[in-house]
Amino acid sequence: MKLSVATVFATLSSVSAFAPSSMGIRSATQLEARKPFISGNWKLNPQTKEEAVKLAADISATVTDDSPDSDVALFVPYVFIEAAMASAGDSLMIGAEGVCPEIKGAFTGAVSTAMLDSVGVKWALAGHSERRVIFGESDEYINGQCLKLIEQGMNVMLCIGESESEYNQDLAGAVCAVQLKKGLAGISKEDMSRVAIAYEPVWAIGTGKVATPEIAQSVHATCRSILADMYDQETADATRILYGGSVTPESVDDLMKQEDIDGALVGGASLDAEKFGRIINFQV
Ligand code: PEP
Numbered sequence: 001m002k003l004s005v006a007t008v009f010a011t012l013s014s015v016s017a018f019a020p021s022s023m024g025i026r027s028a029t030q031l032e033a034r035k036p037f038i039s040g041n042w043k044l045n046p047q048t049k050e051e052a053v054k055l056a057a058d059i060s061a062t063v064t065d066d067s068p069d070s071d072v073a074l075f076v077p078y079v080f081i082e083a084a085m086a087s088a089g090d091s092l093m094i095g096a097e098g099v100c101p102e103i104k105g106a107f108t109g110a111v112s113t114a115m116l117d118s119v120g121v122k123w124a125l126a127g128h129s130e131r132r133v134i135f136g137e138s139d140e141y142i143n144g145q146c147l148k149l150i151e152q153g154m155n156v157m158l159c160i161g162e163s164e165s166e167y168n169q170d171l172a173g174a175v176c177a178v179q180l181k182k183g184l185a186g187i188s189k190e191d192m193s194r195v196a197i198a199y200e201p202v203w204a205i206g207t208g209k210v211a212t213p214e215i216a217q218s219v220h221a222t223c224r225s226i227l228a229d230m231y232d233q234e235t236a237d238a239t240r241i242l243y244g245g246s247v248t249p250e251s252v253d254d255l256m257k258q259e260d261i262d263g264a265l266v267g268g269a270s271l272d273a274e275k276f277g278r279i280i281n282f283q284v
Helices: 005-011 028-033 049-060 078-091 113-118 129-133 139-151 164-168 172-183 190-194 213-230 233-238 249-256 273-280
Strands: 037-041 071-076 093-096 123-126 155-160 195-199 240-244 263-266
Touching (some): 037 240, 049 078, 049 273, 071 078, 071 123, 078 093, 113 139, 139 172, 139 190, 155 172, 164 172, 172 213, 190 195, 190 233, 213 240, 249 263
Parallel strands (some): 037 071, 093 123, 155 195, 195 240, 240 263
């Protein structure tokens, strides 16, 4: 089914990202239902294995018995995955920044789900805006990645989010609806337990312009209502939706207080163990 932004925007009047939502502070029950998930995306960093090993160890050391009961993951370049796993120990999960939707054959430079699985990777990103924009990955390709990861028994963090011009046209909810519907096509309600969503407005990634907690909460609530339409309320309520885009130690606490924000996907600040450690140890 072909879904354009305009079509979805016209037909899903209930998904305006900025419609009034049940804004509020997260309750203890919600915390239990959706375990917080703090994750870092190293992108094309660092430049050496030695630096990767040290950074993973330094970040791992920030997870203590006093830390919030969260899942913590680092998405790292393929070449550092095994070294980072050895260095991080049990307190962090090490994931891949992407995967090829093909399983084997003539795909030079590609890495398959089976290859990742064989070295113990449980999570991979799909749909990051840098992959969509710079590498031209389409919603169909991203859907292929999600399906292959699920088929392999792995987990996927599907990244979605609108551009600045879409945001300015109040199209955030419509863009997220298209990306969710296309990215998750063919994934069953049962398999949604192995999916996390990262809402990352493109205008906030790497720009220092973090979305306000109110804006992020509003789009997250919209995304949850889209998931309820696609699946059901129970599935929507159980799915973790992370916010990504210039999250810092200064912004994390207020973001994590929002009832529909279940975690953070962090780029720049995940390359600094002290900063990322403070994000892992968010306070609500
Ligand atoms: C990201 O790469 O997913 C990201 C959110 O980056 P940053 O935190 O640097 O904006």
